[in-house]
Amino acid sequence: MKVFQRKRLFILLIGIIILVALIGYSMQDRKNETIAEQFVKDTVGWAQNLVHTPVEYVTGIFENIDDIKNTYEENKLLRQKIAEYKSLQYEVQELKEENDELRNTLDKTESIRDYNPVQATVISRSPERWIEQVTINKGSQDGVEENMAVITAEGMIGKVDAESKFTSTVKLLTGFDQFNRISATVSREDEDDIHGMIEGYDQESNHLLLRVVEESDFDLEEGELVLSSGMGGVFPAGLPIGEVKEVKPDEYGLTRTAFVEPVADMYDINNVIVVERQQPNSDTSSESEEEAS
Amino acid sequence: MKRLLILGILFLLLISEGVALDMLPASLLDGNIFFVSHWVFVFLVFLAIFYDREDTYFSVFYALLIGLLVDIAYTGILGVYMFSYALSVYIIHGLAKLLHANFVATMTLGVIGLIFAEAFIYFIFSMTGIAELVWQDYLINRLIPTVLANVLFLLVLYPFSAKWLVNLREQQLSGSRQF
Numbered sequence: 001m002k003v004f005q006r007k008r009l010f011i012l013l014i015g016i017i018i019l020v021a022l023i024g025y026s027m028q029d030r031k032n033e034t035i036a037e038q039f040v041k042d043t044v045g046w047a048q049n050l051v052h053t054p055v056e057y058v059t060g061i062f063e064n065i066d067d068i069k070n071t072y073e074e075n076k077l078l079r080q081k082i083a084e085y086k087s088l089q090y091e092v093q094e095l096k097e098e099n100d101e102l103r104n105t106l107d108k109t110e111s112i113r114d115y116n117p118v119q120a121t122v123i124s125r126s127p128e129r130w131i132e133q134v135t136i137n138k139g140s141q142d143g144v145e146e147n148m149a150v151i152t153a154e155g156m157i158g159k160v161d162a163e164s165k166f167t168s169t170v171k172l173l174t175g176f177d178q179f180n181r182i183s184a185t186v187s188r189e190d191e192d193d194i195h196g197m198i199e200g201y202d203q204e205s206n207h208l209l210l211r212v213v214e215e216s217d218f219d220l221e222e223g224e225l226v227l228s229s230g231m232g233g234v235f236p237a238g239l240p241i242g243e244v245k246e247v248k249p250d251e252y253g254l255t256r257t258a259f260v261e262p263v264a265d266m267y268d269i270n271n272v273i274v275v276e277r278q279q280p281n282s283d284t285s286s287e288s289e290e291e292a293s
Numbered sequence: 294m295k296r297l298l299i300l301g302i303l304f305l306l307l308i309s310e311g312v313a314l315d316m317l318p319a320s321l322l323d324g325n326i327f328f329v330s331h332w333v334f335v336f337l338v339f340l341a342i343f344y345d346r347e348d349t350y351f352s353v354f355y356a357l358l359i360g361l362l363v364d365i366a367y368t369g370i371l372g373v374y375m376f377s378y379a380l381s382v383y384i385i386h387g388l389a390k391l392l393h394a395n396f397v398a399t400m401t402l403g404v405i406g407l408i409f410a411e412a413f414i415y416f417i418f419s420m421t422g423i424a425e426l427v428w429q430d431y432l433i434n435r436l437i438p439t440v441l442a443n444v445l446f447l448l449v450l451y452p453f454s455a456k457w458l459v460n461l462r463e464q465q466l467s468g469s470r471q472f
Binding site for chain 1: 304305307308309310311312314315316327328329330331362363365366367368369370371372373374375376379380414417418421423424425426435
């Protein structure tokens with residue numbers, strides 16, 4: 001009996017050692033996941049796609065019925081909006097043309113706002129709630145790469161954490177920490193923009209933390225829109241991130257931290273766009289370290 | 294062939310966990326109360342109680358294997374679920390010897406197993422710095438809702454699987470004493 005007890009303890013200890021080794025291995029900064037991991041992910045993703053498509057279809061029918069009920073009201077509202085948009089669209093077109101012309105005269109045709117979109121569908125969400133992660137049905141075959149920004153129609157939801165051949169995992173903004181910063185900006189009409197860094201997500205208040213890097217004369221105001229600034233070199237500029245809810249000075253009173261509420265709904269994501277920034281040809285490699293790790 | 298059936302069911306539960314969470318209405322996921330679905334684990338508990346005999350450890354092997362798959366597919370941190378699931382299933386396997394395999398015992402063992410598994414996962418994640426939550430909050434906002442939600446799943450699964458697994462044991466494990 002005693003021998004048996006000792007054997008059990010021995011197995012437990014070996015188990016703990018293997019556990020620590022495995023955790024250490026997966027927590028380190030790995031460039032790519034192993035082929036075995038990618039294979040498992042693709043298999044799971046493929047099976048999830050099989051389950052997801054019919055389920056999505058059925059829930060889609062119910063949602064459609066729901067939508068039909070509100071159609072009349074919505075239609076009225078939308079007509080009004082369209083009338084407003086028409087003039088706005090014309091204005092945007094004019095501005096775009098003017099912008100292109102000016103860029104041409106300057107011989108500067110590339111912009112950090114340009115990106116190539118990859119359309120994708122969310123097929124599952126990690127059941128482990130400590131890890132804010134969803135799986136999408138596009139992988140490296142479709143041009144998805146690590147660290148690309150992922151957006152919905154409303155705004156940014158996260159970045160590509162790891163890609164395998166046919167699926168990839170997306171780290172949501174709600175799971176961001178100090179290792180996943182986004183350089184952000186609040187655009188002002190008549191004075192200098194305010195620059196800052198999104199430094200992580202505060203689990204207690206459910207807000208993103210924006211540290212204002214550059215002091216400016218005017219305080220951030222509630223309700224202002226925070227956009228990605230593209231200065232980190234990985235994400236393109238101009239992706240909406242969130243709205244300022246509250247501004248607090250930090251413990252030393254030197255910088256201020258703004259609490260930003262993400263504009264995109266993190267819990268109701270279906271169709272996403274993976275955003276590949278068009279890399280300008282010259283000297284961005286030195287900058288791109290900042291957001292990468 | 295029948296062996297693969299159990300693996301197939303475990304795999305199906307594994308993939309449906311993620312899809313189901315994606316499909317759930319947002320109002321359930323938003324807010325302070327979190328629950329984690331451990332459907333795979335609930336089925337592993339059934340295996341430990343109804344499928345394994347006293348001297349077989351299939352459920353623990355399945356827990357190791359499927360736990361590793363959960364790690365790869367859903368968390369990206371290897372070993373956490375593998376270790377927690379396997380150890381909790383092992384404990385349940387040991388406790389199952391003491392109790393008669395009826396409904397009340399299954400419920401009790403299920404709850405105990407879920408608490409063990411969740412606690413191990415929380416402990417490991419807080420050691421690695423991923424989970425930052427004081428344990429009082431954890432207890433009320435995560436552990437209790439998680440156990441309740443999964444006991445619900447256990448109640449749904451019980452009528453289908455208990456008898457079936459016992460039959461399967463009679464067929465597969467009656468003669469052989471290898472494991």
